[in-house]
Amino acid sequence: xxxxxxxxxxxxxxxxxxxxxxxxxxxLEIQGVRQANRFLFxxxxxxxxxxxxxxxxxxxxxxxxxxxHWQQQTDTARKxxxxxxxxxxxxxxxxxNSIEGAVLKGWVESRMGLPPTFHKIRIPxxxxxEYMTFAIDRTKGSARTNAIxxxxxxxxxxxxxxxxxxxxxxxxxxxxxxxxxxxxxEVLEQIAKRQQIVRLNNLVSFxxxxxxxxxxxxxxxxxxxxxxxxxxFSDLLPNSIMKGEGEYLIIGGEYRVRQVMCTI
Numbered sequence: 314x315x316x317x318x319x320x321x322x323x324x325x326x327x328x329x330x331x332x333x334x335x336x337x338x339x340x341l342e343i344q345g346v347r348q349a350n351r352f353l354f355x356x357x358x359x360x361x362x363x364x365x366x367x368x369x370x371x372x373x374x375x376x377x378x379x380x381x382h383w384q385q386q387t388d389t390a391r392k393x394x395x396x397x398x399x400x401x402x403x404x405x406x407x408x409x410n411s412i413e414g415a416v417l418k419g420w421v422e423s424r425m426g427l428p429p430t431f432h433k434i435r436i437p438x439x440x441x442x443e444y445m446t447f448a449i450d451r452t453k454g455s456a457r458t459n460a461i462x463x464x465x466x467x468x469x470x471x472x473x474x475x476x477x478x479x480x481x482x483x484x485x486x487x488x489x490x491x492x493x494x495x496x497x498x499e500v501l502e503q504i505a506k507r508q509q510i511v512r513l514n515n516l517v518s519f520x521x522x523x524x525x526x527x528x529x530x531x532x533x534x535x536x537x538x539x540x541x542x543x544x545x546f547s548d549l550l551p552n553s554i555m556k557g558e559g560e561y562l563i564i565g566g567e568y569r570v571r572q573v574m575c576t577i
Contacts, residue, residue, distance in 0.1 A: 377467075416461060417562075511568055
């Protein structure tokens with residue numbers, strides 16, 4: 314995966330994207346986010362119930378980014394504030410190649426240094442003409458809301474905080490992805506008959522439910538995903554439209570995938 318020379322993370326892009334990172338995960342953090350929001354994370358540390366922590370996080374985001382004041386603004390400002398990080402998560406759920414999807418992929422590019430490899434069409438590189446399709450959608454989406462990248466920074470850090478509580482002392486978990494276009498993914502190495510190293514897009518949906526993965530394609534992959542590369546999961550937020558669906562949004566790169574055999 315072609316990477317940017319810059320990012321806002323504690324590790325360089327080529328490390329984050331590598332198969333070596335997935336085999337030997339390290340913590341990822343967006344520089345300065347936890348320090349700038351110490352009050353939030355100190356408070357979350359003292360709350361035992363995940364549901365209560367989620368409500369505290371939701372309230373904090375609402376106040377910090379004035380998301381609860383959208384009705385009091387002029388039409389232009391109202392739309393900008395109303396279109397919060399939740400709007401972009403919903404947009405991804407509907408279509409990862411939407412304008413909202415471009416904004417989320419753009420966040421991964423700007424923070425992790427990993428550009429997308431697909432948005433509506435395959436993107437061979439950041440200097441390719443196909444990249445402009447993504448860039449135009451990202452620009453349109455970013456203009457719709459207030460400090461969206463900063464909102465997503467906090468969402469990622471909160472997700473990492475919750476994953477550490479949810480899976481203590483576990484660096485990776487097994488997730489599944491169903492696809493109808495497995496042959497279109499870039500295969501970097503064929504390890505065995507049903508095992509490959511595949512380059513995934515910079516942000517990709519997976520599920521924790523193997524059976525559900527079959528609903529999304531005729532080929533299902535099992536992947537060991539580092540917790541550090543999970544951007545969001547469906548049970549993270551209160552009243553999430555994805556709640557209970559077992560969906561995970563993971564940061565891409567080179568992954569070791571195992572094709573699951575259909576038992577039906």
